[in-house]
Amino acid sequence: MPSFSGNELTNEQIDELRDAFERYDLDANGTLSAKDVRLALISVGYEITEAELYDLIHSVAVSDEQELDLQKFMRMMAPRMAHVDSDQTLCRTFSIIDRDRDGYVSVQDVRAIMVVLGEVVTDDDIKDICRAVDMDGDGRISLRDFISFMHSPI
Template sequence: MPSILAHELTCEQVQELKDAFNRYDLDSSGTLSATEMRLALISVGHEITEAELYDLIRTVTVGDGQELDLQHFMQMMAPRMADMDSDEALGRTFKLIDRDHDGFISGQDVRAIMLILGEVVTDEDIRDICRAVDMDGDGHISLRDFMSFMHSPI
């Protein structure tokens, strides 16, 4: 298949997507309807609303096309698969920073990682960093806060 993907997929990801496509091409038409596509997306770990699905379909189709062949399905899924891998890497990074494994990154954790990176920071710097990363403002840096911060535009 010619590579028109904006993001490179691993061989394992390509096979996972092919398997999902074939499993949910319920009428063996060589294309996925919106319903079949939603089932395929869920099977590879992407819960999606109907509105999100149609928005996603429009990223790879022209006009009112609502059925996708394998190539367009892979083109649509490549960025989502890359994001999924990115989230897994961020989760591992969070666990490394969370030295006491309590599910939160503390000011002490931030100070320790900054020292490892060779950065000398003041108490005020630590408070500023923690406030910036604590996206929900509850006083704790959770995994969700960390991921939201890391995915936010700079």
């Protein structure tokens, strides 16, 4: 499997990136403009701000180059593909924990998953877990809270 700056891409990821690149290379000149790069990124599940976009482009572009060829696009995306995949896994995990499918993990959901995992926890332990994962402090655990917590340093 090709490696881009130390990040291995699977054949599936290479195909996905190539498809995204070709889909947004509307004039078929073999390069993507910054706007097209952003659309391609969104199509593979990577939402970014405009500032982040230009930082990404400059991480692989030569001097003030504003367009990327396929090779540079893949080199730019290689470290991010693992992030996208892990977020997809976290979304699936969240949906399993969110038993009533209301978009939030409740105290009861946390208690149920702890039972399934065979963990013996007190009500205070569960409240502490919920407080720790509730990253925005609104009293409930959303998908965004869950992903932020899982990516936060321990």
